[in-house]
Amino acid sequence: MTALLVAGCSGPDRDAPEPTPSPSVAPSFAPGAAGAGDPYFPTYGNGGYDVAGYDLQVAYTPASGQLDGTATITATATQDLSSFHLDLAHLVAGRVTVDGQAATSRADGNELVVTPAAGIVKGRAFTVVVDYGGKPQVLANETLGTGGWLRTKDGGFALGQPESASTWFPVNDHPSDKATFALAMTVPEGLEVISNGLPGQRSTAAGRTTWRWAERKPLASYLAFVVIGQYRVRTGTHAGKPMIIALPESLPADGDAARSVGRTGEVADFLATQFGPYPFDSYGAVVLDDDRVGYALETQSRPVYGNTFFVGRPNVTVIAHELAHQWYGDSVTVARWQDIWLNEGFATYAEWLWQEHTGERTVQQSFDRVYSGFDWSVPTGDPGPDGIFGDAVYQRGAMAVQALRRTIGDPAFFALLKSWAAEHRDGTVRTEDFIAAAERAAGKDLGDFFEAWLFGKVKPPLP
Structure with a gap:
């Protein structure tokens, strides 16, 4: 709501003529x-x-x-x-x-x-x-892969x-x-x-x-999903909200996949300390045992994981990635695909935060492992339609987040992570919105910084 303020006016002007109603405009x-x-x-x-x-x-x-x-x-x-x-x-x-x-x-x-x-x-x-x-099918894209309905021997699923x-x-x-x-x-x-x-x-x-x-x-819409088949569905509560985890009967009930997704609540609680309160009414996870799904997707409130992530070992890092999307990508959603680094860069950064939390390596060590030999030719903030799932979005996006942290300092940075998620909850955003928010948090212009880390095509200097 915008209020119109008139200086020196304490009440209506008695001498002003009555406003003339605008003529109605016919719909076009x-x-x-x-x-x-x-x-x-x-x-x-x-x-x-x-x-x-x-x-x-x-x-x-x-x-x-x-x-x-x-x-x-x-x-x-x-x-x-x-x-x-x-x-x-x-x-x-x-x-x-x-x-x-x-x-x-x-x-x-x-x-x-x-x-x-x-x-x-x-x-x-x-x-x-x-x-x-009719009989639903997938939508195929030559460079981005397939998404949509996939039929299985006992059901089907829609994902992508x-x-x-x-x-x-x-x-x-x-x-x-x-x-x-x-x-x-x-x-x-x-x-x-x-x-x-x-x-x-x-x-x-x-x-x-x-x-x-x-x-x-x-x-x-891409976060809507359905999975149909023979599943073990475990229902409980976490932090006062439903927790629903589903694993296919083809996988062991106590295997690596089950142990990994079983830590969903623990990971979500840690991320809430970094990003603010969990934004949805339920928690959960679904695992697919299907060779056609070699990815995980942040389907809202209940991420879906291909079993390929859990073959031979537990994997909680991917849980951190997809749960981070519940804040960055699901609750706060990009208004155009060009800005997908706001999803994937932050989710990759969440992996680094989780690895530091568990003592595997520090966030700076994760940054250094990528920074030294990275190909900077593709800009994070404009990777092109064929590059929205590439390293420039995920790894360079996460490096931009860490570089921002080093530039504005921890107090302003972690306050920004929470305020960004809170102020844009349930909404849509663009890169320009984040730059403006970062500049408010820093109290200074960051145009040169973001030009180098998001849009430049050469290696930016360390902050």
């Missing part, structure tokens, strides 16, 4: 954009509206690979809309309504174009209901970055549009379903079980 309806306008991925997401929440009712049959769902999407128009796009890949939409009225829809590649019976004026809230179905959600529900698939997420997933009785947030009531009828999950804090 136009289609919403087919992309969110991301500089790296212009076709990702959509324009013209802001989603508040997704409420999904989905049924999946592993034997056939068929998925059928109804998505209820609540949103607000950010322009006068004559039509709008939803991202929906490899699935077919049936009946579509907007505010209960039948709407027309058509597929345009991986886009579902919806035309409501009447235009939607800017600022108006509206509800879209889409019936859809930067795209995945559109392979199993209609969505504005870009991190700039965060929304709440609720899922009711119906599967054959005897299978488990794990997803984001808090578990709801489970019900079984006619040989099928419906599992319910809800994430009440806004979530970026």
